[in-house]
Amino acid sequence: MSDDNKDAPDPVAAAEAIVNAAIAEGDAERDEAHADDALSEAERKAAEHLADLQRLQAEYVNYRKRVDRDRAAAGELATARAIETLVPVLDDISAAREHGDLTDGPFASIAEKLETALGRLGWSSFGAPGEFFDPTVHEALLSQPSADVTQPTVQHVAQPGHRVGERVLRPARVIVQLPQDEA
Numbered sequence: 001m002s003d004d005n006k007d008a009p010d011p012v013a014a015a016e017a018i019v020n021a022a023i024a025e026g027d028a029e030r031d032e033a034h035a036d037d038a039l040s041e042a043e044r045k046a047a048e049h050l051a052d053l054q055r056l057q058a059e060y061v062n063y064r065k066r067v068d069r070d071r072a073a074a075g076e077l078a079t080a081r082a083i084e085t086l087v088p089v090l091d092d093i094s095a096a097r098e099h100g101d102l103t104d105g106p107f108a109s110i111a112e113k114l115e116t117a118l119g120r121l122g123w124s125s126f127g128a129p130g131e132f133f134d135p136t137v138h139e140a141l142l143s144q145p146s147a148d149v150t151q152p153t154v155q156h157v158a159q160p161g162h163r164v165g166e167r168v169l170r171p172a173r174v175i176v177q178l179p180q181d182e183a
Contacts, residue, residue: 076122080164083123087162087170090115090125094160127160127172137161139171146177153177 102108133152161172
């Protein structure tokens with residue numbers, strides 16, 4: 001080293017002098033307060049982002065539920081429409097059974113298989129003599145007074161009703177017996 005460098009200030013000593021002066025002037029407390037403010041701001045932003053994420057996740061879950069519900073409803077509607085086109089065939093099967101034409105043989109087997117397959121899709125037939133008359137599922141074609149009943153009752157079923165699940169495709173067409181005091 002040359003003599004010229006002996007008079008030059010030591011950089012480490014100069015840095016220590018600056019730090020010591022800053023501490024003496026209170027810059028450290030200001031820097032700490034500023035750091036606390038920055039940390040508080042970062043925590044606030046993190047909380048906002050978490051709230052946004054939770055809201056978006058809830059919206060997505062609701063969307064998925066709505067899509068699944070709509071998909072199920074569309075499937076049920078398609079099934080109901082397909083079965084609705086078969087109602088005349090089911091009426092013919094019912095009439096053939098009433099007349100004794102489907103007691104045995106291949107057509108009886110086919111009719112049973114068709115009704116079983118439709119049953120797996122939620123189809124059912126309803127309407128029988130002796131049931132209480134319900135205007136939500138029965139269509140009264142005729143009513144007759146009777147001393148034998150205390151409330152409106154199905155006397156005869158002209159055409160059975162058909163439903164898929166709880167949805168009525170066609171009400172049962174019936175003749176109703178009414179109590180004499182209502183007639």
